[in-house]
Amino acid sequence: MQRPLGAQIAHMLKSRGVDTVFGIPGVHNIEMYRGMEQAGLRHVLARHEQGAGFMADGYTRATGRPGVCTLITGPGVLNALTALGQSYSDSVPVLALASCLDETAARRGQLHQMRDQRAAAGTVCAWSEVARDAATAYALIDRALGEFGSARPRPRAIHLPIATLGAPADAPPAAPARAARPEATHAQVTAVVDAVLAAERPLFVFGGGALGGADVVPDLLRQTGAASFTTYAARGIVPPGHPAHFGAFLARPDSARVAAQADLVIALGTELSEVDLWRDALGHDCPTIRVDIDPEILTACGPRDMPILGDAGALMRALAIAIPARTEDRAPCWDLDEIAHTRARWRAEVMAERPGVVETAEALRDAMPDDAMIWSDMTQFAYGATEVWDMPRPGHWHHPYGFGTLGYALPAAIGGAVARPGLPTVAILGDYGLQYTLPELGTAVELGLPLPILVWDNAQLGEIRDAMVAAQIAPTAVVARNPDFLALARAYGAHATQPDTLDALKAALVQAFTADRPTLIRMTPAML
Known part of the structure; x- marks a missing residue:
């Protein structure tokens, strides 16, 4: 009709x-x-x-x-x-x-x-x-x-x-057939297997484009003896505490030293971009296997590299089948004690750079349900937390990585909560970023979403202040008069609370998941 x-x-x-x-x-x-x-x-x-x-x-x-x-x-x-x-x-x-x-x-x-x-x-x-x-x-x-x-x-x-x-x-036509994503050929899978098994110190770098193969990651690490990193977007693809995993610490300058020890890097579904590394290159001097569905990414490959246009998750699943057919599991190719020591040292660096963030993040992590999905904003708290917070499953922490937009977390978390009724959803943002999209709190109240909104309020643009100090610039325009966030939240019809200890913070988070509307939880360094 x-x-x-x-x-x-x-x-x-x-x-x-x-x-x-x-x-x-x-x-x-x-x-x-x-x-x-x-x-x-x-x-x-x-x-x-x-x-x-x-x-x-x-x-x-x-x-x-x-x-x-x-x-x-x-x-x-x-x-x-x-x-x-x-x-x-x-x-x-x-x-x-x-x-x-x-x-x-x-x-x-x-x-x-x-x-x-x-x-x-x-x-x-x-x-x-x-x-x-x-x-x-x-x-x-x-x-x-x-x-x-x-x-x-x-x-x-x-x-x-x-x-x-x-x-x-007139009415639209029937839905057309849709093409699938490209996948690696049998010859390419064989070539990857040959290269990985020939390597003495293989290193996997998992990106957000590899989440489709998350279920086989423990098998791949066991079968190949490889070590691994993840980008921020791929956190959770390697199970927390895996002994051969360096974590999401690619942005640590010292990770270049680790990459230089590899004799083969397998980069799966990652651009290895500036916002992944915060330097020009990973730091390795060895061949790279790069798997991506974007042909533009593969144009950056060098003469010794193996570019593969295809879905990274599909290739990972193929490898997990093909490698056991060729050989038994390999012993770890990397010193596991050294990996643990390196991770501990990097965690200490984050604690020193961003006081209070690690302790607060780990308190929240302990109280967070495993199936919670988190949206964070461009805020100093998220920068530190995304390095040290091991996610129990992949695809459950979302951050505005590349474009880096302030104000992302609250409305994006609302969209996520609408998509996941009955499942725990969280927004984490800073005092400045909240003010970019604060009116969307009205939408969350209208929908009756049990959404914890965790606001890290240090009363300033802390990351920019630190950058100015590091550049020997007198901190300028980094302090603004904040409103009373608790009163604002209540004016919109939301719950609001300000815990005074980390234990109280954990209790507030748990309570917010069962509330009849969103809860703004103001976090300050005074909690510590």
């Missing part, structure tokens, strides 16, 4: 597996809302389009399914670009559906008019296209959903003219 295109799109999304949409209705995009209720889509009302984009990002990270946000023309799109940029940086498949003006070449002075909305969104999305008819809109939606599962899953933006959204349209 014919419906206005906006309503048809709602039904199409539902038929393609989408169940939740995040956004704010506006005069230009109201046709997108005509069919939502009838189609059975849940709409979560954000307080700002940036929040809607972050919520869609958090929903996606929690479920693995594409998050969808609806945006209005012009300023609505621009407000969401920060969130889409974060999704692009962290390979998160978010679909942004935005209204746009019907014509901009001849007319000026229209509501929400900007010079080139499509191009603006294209700066932070894998692609950004305008659909001027129903057939194009359907094709672009299916193209986006198909590419999310077969290529690097970055955000896509589709812009829909206002008149087109309201015009009658």
Whole structure:
């Protein structure tokens, strides 16, 4: 049957597996809302389009399914670009559906008019296209959903003219078949097995793109005798306390010394980027096997390296089958006592650099359920915690790594909590970052989410202050007058508390998981 295109799109999304949409209705995009209720889509009302984009990002990270946000023309799109940029940086498949003006070449002075909305969104999305008819809109939606599962899953933006959204349209076609991600060939798997078994000191580096093979990681380390690191995004892929694991300490300068001891590095699903290493290179001088679904990453390989375009998790599972067919488990190739000593030394460095963070993080870790999913912000507390906090399972701590956006944690955790009803979800952020997206607390209260919001309040931009001091710059503009966070939270209708000891902090966290609404928990160095 014919419906206005906006309503048809709602039904199409539902038929393609989408169940939740995040956004704010506006005069230009109201046709997108005509069919939502009838189609059975849940709409979560954000307080700002940036929040809607972050919520869609958090929903996606929690479920693995594409998050969808609806945006209005012009300023609505621009407000969401920060969130889409974060999704692009962290390979998160978010679909942004935005209204746009019907014509901009001849007319000026229209509501929400900007010079080139499509191009603006294209700066932070894998692609950004305008659909001027129903057939194009359907094709672009299916193209986006198909590419999310077969290529690097970055955000896509589709812009829909206002008149087109309201015009009658035929129903969308049936869902097309979707391609799978590329996988390593049999010859490539054999070559990797040969190289790993020939190495005397192999070193695995697991990235966020390797989470699909998490179940075989203990087998791989046992079969190969290798040691391992993880990037921040891959924390939990190696079981906590594994004796051959150096942890998520790649950013420690001394990790370059460790990498230099390897005679083969196997980098799985990681860019080894600046925000992974905080230096130019890993530090090794040996061949590297690099496995990634993004061909651009593989162009950085050297003449001795082995680039493999394919899904890292699938290759890991293939190795776990192929290696036992060739040989028995190998003895550890690295000194396990030295690994333990090195990890302890790096932990001590974090304690010295960021006083109070390690003790507080470890108290929270002890009280945190194993299935808790955590979203953190750009805050000094998270920088330290992500190094020392061993996660019990992978894919359960999400951080705005590459783009580095302040204000990410609260709305993204809301999206995650919506995606995981009945399961523990946590936001961790700093006193400054909270103020970027604080109004989204209203959404969490409306939804009745039992969301602990842990705020590290040191009353300043502590990381920037330390950077200024290290650069011999007099600390400037790093102290701002904070509001009464507890009163603000209560004004929104949330619970609020300020523990005075680490034991009280743990008790507050446990209580927040069973509350009838979110709880803001203010953490200060005075707890220690």
